[in-house]
Amino acid sequence: MKFLAINGSPRIGNTDQVVKYFIKSLKEYTDFEFEEIYLKDYPLDFCKGCHNCIFTDEKKCPQYKQVKYIEDRMMSSDCLILSSPGYMFSVTGLMKNFLDHVAYNCHRPKYFGKKFILISASTKFIIKHVFLPMETLAAAAGFKLISKLNIEMPPFPLNEKVMNKNREIIKKEAYNVFKKIRNKEKIIKPDFGSTVIFYIFRTFCRMFPGIMAADYKYFKEKKAWDKETKWYIPAKMNFINIFFSKLIENNMQKALRKIIDLKKGENFNKDLINKL
DSSP, rough: OEEEEEEEESSSSHHHHHHHHHHHHHHTTTOOOOEEEEEESSOOOOOOOOIIIIIIIIGSTTTTTHHHHHHHHTTOSSEEEOOOOOSSSSOOOOHHHHHHHHHGGGSSSOOOOEEEEEEEOOOOTTHHHHHHHHHHHHTTOOOOEEEEEOOOOSSOOOOOHHHHHHHEEEEEEEHHHHHHHHHHOOOOOOOHHHHHHHHHHHHHHHOTTTTTTHHHHHHHHHTSSSSOOSSOOOOOOOOHHHHHHHHHHHHHHHHHHHHHHHHHHHTTOTTOOOOO
């Protein structure tokens, strides 16, 4: 089994300490391959918002080679760890920029069957906002969440009593993760959010195949509009989730027809600006 950690901190600090101690604790229960990527070491320019990855093809991204290098390692791993300290009630700029570059996976997920873990060293007052962007991306891309680990590590010296407590929390969570990865569940059970996203995007790209060309091709290959297709891949579906997802899908379609100029959409230019 292979674990890949992607660290969004601009320095080797407390977040890295938590990741390292978690990996050390997990290795007490099982053996696995581990690789860590520090985003600070990768020359990844800011996302320019060109939408090439979403509208045309991820290979058209100006940063495709750099992004692919990381994504290839994500694809070859069994479990992804996304880690970031909290900066201004969110992830760091490095992590946010990376998430922007791989956000097309929310439209065209491919990481089914893989697991992910979130790790941070933030205060309890902001951790929900720190985890949200990373969790949204990973879940929508096909990963399954198995752990959220946050250790409050402010940037000043902590006494040994607090540090021992932190170590025990990490060890306990490492054991919980071990139990989850030991249980090799092969059946994928999409939750409500993942089901809704499938129905929304399959309809969105069918309405605007010229705009959402990459998505249209992806969903066509998935036979997304066939009656028997319920999700991206065969999975154990909850039919209540499907029912409400279809309701949302129909309502979204009606709403889009009210706000989007369908005629202009036929000759769509990705550089279009809606001028006021």
